[in-house]
Amino acid sequence: MLLIDGERMYPNIQAYDRGAMFSPDGRLFQVDYARENVRKGATAMGIVVDTGVALIAHKNIMEPLAVSSTVQKIFRIDSFIGVAYSGMISDGMHLIQVLRNKAQSHRMIYNETESVEMLTKEISEEMQVATQYGGVRPYAVSLLVAGIDNSPKLFEIDPSAAYLGYKAEAIGAGKKTAEEMLIKSYKESMSIDDAINLGVSIIKKVQEGKLAENNIDISTVTKNAGFVAYTPEQIAKYV
Amino acid sequence: MLLIDGERMYPNIQAYDRGAMFSPDGRLFQVDYARENVRKGATAMGIVVDTGVALIAHKNIMEPLAVSSTVQKIFRIDSFIGVAYSGMISDGMHLIQVLRNKAQSHRMIYNETESVEMLTKEISEEMQVATQYGGVRPYAVSLLVAGIDNSPKLFEIDPSAAYLGYKAEAIGAGKKTAEEMLIKSYKESMSIDDAINLGVSIIKKVQEGKLAENNIDISTVTKNAGFVAYTPEQIAKYV
Amino acid sequence: MLLIDGERMYPNIQAYDRGAMFSPDGRLFQVDYARENVRKGATAMGIVVDTGVALIAHKNIMEPLAVSSTVQKIFRIDSFIGVAYSGMISDGMHLIQVLRNKAQSHRMIYNETESVEMLTKEISEEMQVATQYGGVRPYAVSLLVAGIDNSPKLFEIDPSAAYLGYKAEAIGAGKKTAEEMLIKSYKESMSIDDAINLGVSIIKKVQEGKLAENNIDISTVTKNAGFVAYTPEQIAKYV
Amino acid sequence: MLLIDGERMYPNIQAYDRGAMFSPDGRLFQVDYARENVRKGATAMGIVVDTGVALIAHKNIMEPLAVSSTVQKIFRIDSFIGVAYSGMISDGMHLIQVLRNKAQSHRMIYNETESVEMLTKEISEEMQVATQYGGVRPYAVSLLVAGIDNSPKLFEIDPSAAYLGYKAEAIGAGKKTAEEMLIKSYKESMSIDDAINLGVSIIKKVQEGKLAENNIDISTVTKNAGFVAYTPEQIAKYV
């Protein structure tokens, strides 16, 4: 965090953390602060295996009367593409909507599912603008774009709009712990079921407690079935 | 509240509570401050039961010559959707108008009532913009969107534009107390009448005093009757 | 007033009273300051009785050579709607013009007088924008919209753009005193003449002095005659 | 003036005298400062009598080689309307041009001279905008709009865009003295010649010195002759 030296250091830092402006060492503080927001978001993961991609996301429902199914962390974008997000809810929901519109446009013009990387690039262009122009703040959201075009793919986009492909990657509060566990246990040859089990066990570890089927969101994109959102009943089998 | 450490702490906080800008810990202070406005608004509640949704709202009329019927806290949006709000009156009235226009558009294009979640998402998009762009402040309003599509639904949207589904939820000054009472007493299998009685008893508790029929707004959305705004005579029976 | 603690307190307050921005406790200071302007305006009143609505407004003419008839505080908007205002003159005149245009549009499209509440809501939308966007200040005006649609109606709109219906209500410098007197003496069954007499006596009390016929503006909206602006001769009979 | 308490008081005042923003007591300081500019302008007067209106304005020509006839303080707007201004020259000239265009438009559309009050209201709308929006300063000008529609009329508009009708009124540096003299000597039954003589004597008093015919501007609007700008020869008879 930026406040290490406390009050005295603060006035100088302030000078560069407004709007679309570089600090003397070339950083965009507003982007860093947006990342800080994501760092407090719910943990989500994507795991690529030979037959597809699994997305597993924690749903941090603390209110007993909340309807679990409305806390959605994973979204169908197209028949072979799904997205998980972590960070500010309304920013996430907005970007999901943009992603769906872009995927739909592509399908209508070209009559095909857009490649996972192309869709990722398009949403990155949208997010880059919010880091370069004044009068708008960056998006406080990281995204995991999972899908299959010629093979299973997984991309992470962060608030700076940078994106990168992964075999397995986590976002949100448990990112660091999750990544260490993924590095230890990930095998591309796993079955999609093993990938889900790995993801669920990591969420359990990160949350230091029990998970119910309504505290977790699971979706897969597989060659046979395309994007599938798991029902609570299906999820219960993994918890 | 933010002023815990008083004057000395203030100059630093100020640095991040202007416009659409993140603080070093990734918060949007203007959104937090808008929530503070809602926290002083009149208490309102939504309760989902098997046969529909009840909306109960306190009408804090302190002026003897005010016309109770013009203090409206619950609004018909479409034949099967109603909305309660708490917070800044003119912001609330504006969003009610936007909701009605969106519902009407949908009906004209698709000849059907929009799903409750889709309508909620549309107003959330409108509110998200006011949290991301400079030159405009967030809406100081929380909304309870209640309706029936394939089943009874209730959503809460707050000034950050985040929304979530609930079985029962409260907004405004009495939110905390009301939620505790709802958790204790809520049963989905209640009749719609019991739901209203529960809501009215909670408002009474929150207000620590007597309620007259013109200090409360009640509406229901039921499968048989759609959206119904209760008359003072009907309300009197519950008070 | 905000300056209670004097100079030392001031720097902090300043931080939140610019443009469209919330203070940490969720207030819009520019709206509060606009209200302060209205609090110095001429006193005006609306009184609803069974047969119509009376508007009575003080005209504070201190210059002997000013032409009393040009100091207008009550305006005809449509055949069954009149409006009184208090606050900044040019803001008031502008909103009167907007109200007239809106009423005229409605009449041209629907061939009917707009309902009093709908017209009130339309001008409220106009005023809400001035509280939410940067680069524009709120209107420093309170309005009393009086009229008859299916029954006599009276609405007050304040600089926050909030509106509420009343049986009797006052705005401007004498608001508090006038409201206390109205609560004591108001009866809906009064004749319109009694309502005028009540209003004039309140203005006299507030102004602590004599009133001439050219220091007061009186208009009524009645079922039989619609909007009628009283002539100085007619007013003289009440003073 | 605002600087009564000198330097220490200043920092606080500054906080509210920028752009279109209210001070805590509901004032618009930029409008007050624009009035201060007008308070240093040349004195001008309008006097309404039974047969018409006289406009008399001081022309403060201190440069011997300036051409008196180009220092114009009174302008013909239409055949029965004239305007005098005091304050910032380029602002005044701009508003005169706007007034002429508006009067011309009205004449072209309706084939009649616009009423004096309607024209006053139109220029007031133009000036009100400059008090409400950021990025533009108020006009530093007061106007006297004189004319005849069904009877002789005189309106004053000040930098706040407020306007009021008068039997006789003065603007500019000598406003206060002139108004006191007008109150003492004004009679509506005066001849137009007596009105001019009164006006000239007031200018003499205000200027504490001799006036030549080229130090004064005189125009009248009368029922018989409409707007007439007096020639230096005609003016010489009154000085």
Added chain:
Amino acid sequence: MLLIDGERMYPNIQAYDRGAMFSPDGRLFQVDYARENVRKGATAMGIVVDTGVALIAHKNIMEPLAVSSTVQKIFRIDSFIGVAYSGMISDGMHLIQVLRNKAQSHRMIYNETESVEMLTKEISEEMQVATQYGGVRPYAVSLLVAGIDNSPKLFEIDPSAAYLGYKAEAIGAGKKTAEEMLIKSYKESMSIDDAINLGVSIIKKVQEGKLAENNIDISTVTKNAGFVAYTPEQIAKYV
């Protein structure tokens, strides 16, 4: 100059010299500062005589290799109108271009030379905008518009966009000295040659040194010849 009280006074002054904003005493500091720029410009003069107007301008060429003929201080606008400027070169050149376009437009539409005062008023409107709106600075230029319509005319416009007619007037660094000499020696009955000689002698006095034919610009507008720019050979005769 504004810095009389030095550093301590400065912070207060600064508060009002930004953009289009009045100081508490109703001044526009940015306009005053633009005038200060003009006060350092080359001296120029216009002298009206019975048969026309002479424009005489100093060309302060300190670089031996500069091409005197490209240092133009007087410009032909139309066949009977010329303009001299003093102040910021690029601002001056821009306004000359605007003047030419306006004169050309007028000629194309009405097939006549525009009146000198009308053209002056048009450029004043252009300059007024730069004193009222934020995001643009005033023009740092004074203009002398000379021409003949029904008689010879001379107008001065300064950075505030105010204009005034003169028999003889000077702008730029030598303004004060030149005006004193003009007052002493000016006679309207002079020949145009005498006017030029008077102007040249004033420039010599102001510059305290010798003038060569390439240090001075001379043009005349006369009834017989219209606008004429003198050649270096013609100028040499006056130096």
Added chain:
Amino acid sequence: MLLIDGERMYPNIQAYDRGAMFSPDGRLFQVDYARENVRKGATAMGIVVDTGVALIAHKNIMEPLAVSSTVQKIFRIDSFIGVAYSGMISDGMHLIQVLRNKAQSHRMIYNETESVEMLTKEISEEMQVATQYGGVRPYAVSLLVAGIDNSPKLFEIDPSAAYLGYKAEAIGAGKKTAEEMLIKSYKESMSIDDAINLGVSIIKKVQEGKLAENNIDISTVTKNAGFVAYTPEQIAKYV
């Protein structure tokens, strides 16, 4: 770095490092700070030889589960043009997209590959705007544009939008070291293979460690084959 004198020096520097504004010594600090960002980017190089141009870029993949092939530092723009970038990822990806669009437009209009310099100039125009206007920050990216038109060409563009042709040039963290090694070893007569070997050896030196085939990006533009992106297998032969 700018902070040499620490806190005391800072307030002055701050005064000039906002938006599009020069410091007293004519620098644009925001451009300097954007360069600082590039100075932390991955090292990339371009080497021109007689038969073509080689681009060699380091791919700094520290996460074991990242997919190397998605960390792309070199991009095909057209059949005879490739580009490498260093700096902020989303800025780089955006400019790559702009370059591709411009190249495609040119091809569609003129049916030819654009010249390398013309394409460089076009992207420079895009980047220049971001250094001159407020409300937008400069691009934090340096580009190496490599291609063949009539001969092999290499251009570097930096965040100031300045560009220059080179025989061999490096960008990013290892720029300085790489340039020294290039100066020592570069020969235009090298084979394209030797150029690649030189580039890979420099990256190894800069990174002070071993390189695997998935830590490096290699592409060439040659007269025979046009733009060719090397496969990991091909790259492995050089590492």
Added chain:
Amino acid sequence: MLLIDGERMYPNIQAYDRGAMFSPDGRLFQVDYARENVRKGATAMGIVVDTGVALIAHKNIMEPLAVSSTVQKIFRIDSFIGVAYSGMISDGMHLIQVLRNKAQSHRMIYNETESVEMLTKEISEEMQVATQYGGVRPYAVSLLVAGIDNSPKLFEIDPSAAYLGYKAEAIGAGKKTAEEMLIKSYKESMSIDDAINLGVSIIKKVQEGKLAENNIDISTVTKNAGFVAYTPEQIAKYV
């Protein structure tokens, strides 16, 4: 430089060096600072002789692997017009492009080469805007526009957008020294070859060292040949 009095003086100066704003003494500091940038640019010169104009510019290539021919300081604008610039590279390249477009437009509309002064005036208009409006900085570039219309011409434009014609003029770091040498040695009757030799000798003097043919740019505009850019071989003969 502006920092003479060091830190204490600085805060006051800062008050006036932002955006398009005059200082109390009528200066535009941002223009002065842009000039400071040019003062560090490469030296360039233009020399007018009877038969044409020679442009000689230093190319400060410190990197051994830079391609000299891409460091262009002199550009062909049209068949009889060339331009040299000094200052910020991307600003210069942008203005060169604007100049070419303007010249091309003129040629297409009028089927002739534009006059050198008219083209200079057009680019000056473009540059003037950047000194008057907020949200954009001045161009940090001086230009030498050389060409032949009815005779050989040379104009200098500086960051203030002011322009002036010269027989011989220099811009950039060596401006002062070069001007002194030009004054001493310039003769209009020189041959174009002597002009080039003079220019090259001046660059040598300014740079205090040896020049190679690739450290200098030479172009001429002559009556016979129009604009000619010299090849390195041709340049070698003068070095």
